[in-house]
Amino acid sequence: MGVQLRDATDADAALLARLHADSWRAAYRGIFRDQFLDHEADAERLAHWRERLSSADWRQILIAEDPDPAGFCAAYLDSAGRCDALIDNLHVRPNLRGRGLGPLLLGRMVERLIAAGHRSMFLWVFTDNAPALRFYQSLGCTLEDPAEIEVFGSVTREARCVWRDLPTLANACRARVR
Numbered sequence: 001m002g003v004q005l006r007d008a009t010d011a012d013a014a015l016l017a018r019l020h021a022d023s024w025r026a027a028y029r030g031i032f033r034d035q036f037l038d039h040e041a042d043a044e045r046l047a048h049w050r051e052r053l054s055s056a057d058w059r060q061i062l063i064a065e066d067p068d069p070a071g072f073c074a075a076y077l078d079s080a081g082r083c084d085a086l087i088d089n090l091h092v093r094p095n096l097r098g099r100g101l102g103p104l105l106l107g108r109m110v111e112r113l114i115a116a117g118h119r120s121m122f123l124w125v126f127t128d129n130a131p132a133l134r135f136y137q138s139l140g141c142t143l144e145d146p147a148e149i150e151v152f153g154s155v156t157r158e159a160r161c162v163w164r165d166l167p168t169l170a171n172a173c174r175a176r177v178r
């Protein structure tokens with residue numbers, strides 16, 4: 001596979017915002033409001049990524065390129081949770097899904113987390129996002145009870161996916177890279 005992974009830089013806010021909003025429009029239609037997805041998400045994500053990239057907080061943000069931007073994965077520390085690393089985003093460009101890029105990004109991120117001394121991680125998934133839920137369950141996550149949340153003016157449900165054995169997850173990701 002000709003895909004390269006690199007760390008995001010301060011100059012990547014617009015690239016990440018575009019990837020993120022495009023992915024939401026493909027995956028979150030019916031979960032987020034159409035008005036938000038079609039008219040507000042681009043500006044909201046640009047503000048989000050400008051803020052994230054200028055913050056001094058610990059973070060790991062990987063971008064996949066083939067050579068055009070193909071996906072990204074971001075991880076942060078979670079000081080309040082029972083697990084110590086939060087995968088906040090994993091998105092593959094809609095026309096490139098199903099080719100192993102998600103496992104490639106997630107697996108590389110998990111290796112980073114292990115190298116940084118983390119022992120477990122979690123992420124939040126919308127329960128209506130069935131393909132993503134299947135994807136994470138196929139990688140061995142423990143799914144906690146979902147709860148209702150309001151996000152960008154939409155009411156939906158999300159559940160925590162938890163992994164407490166990162167080396168096993170890294171192996172599972174490696175086995176899925178095509």
Ligand SMILES: CC(C)(COP(=O)(O)OP(=O)(O)OC[C@H]1O[C@@H](n2cnc3c(N)ncnc32)[C@H](O)[C@@H]1OP(=O)(O)O)[C@@H](O)C(=O)NCCC(=O)NCCS
Binds near residue numbers: 132
């Ligand atoms: C979830 C996601 C990161 C997985 O990455 P990926 O690169 O598609 O992962 P894989 O290549 O291992 O494919 C995962 C499965 O989804 C299937 N799939 C999902 N969307 C697909 C699509 N548009 N085209 C083809 N296959 C698709 C694959 O066939 C595969 O199923 P299999 O394991 O039975 O073969 C990616 O599909 C994605 O970006 N989804 C939208 C954003 C999202 O929901 N992110 C998670 C937020 S919590």
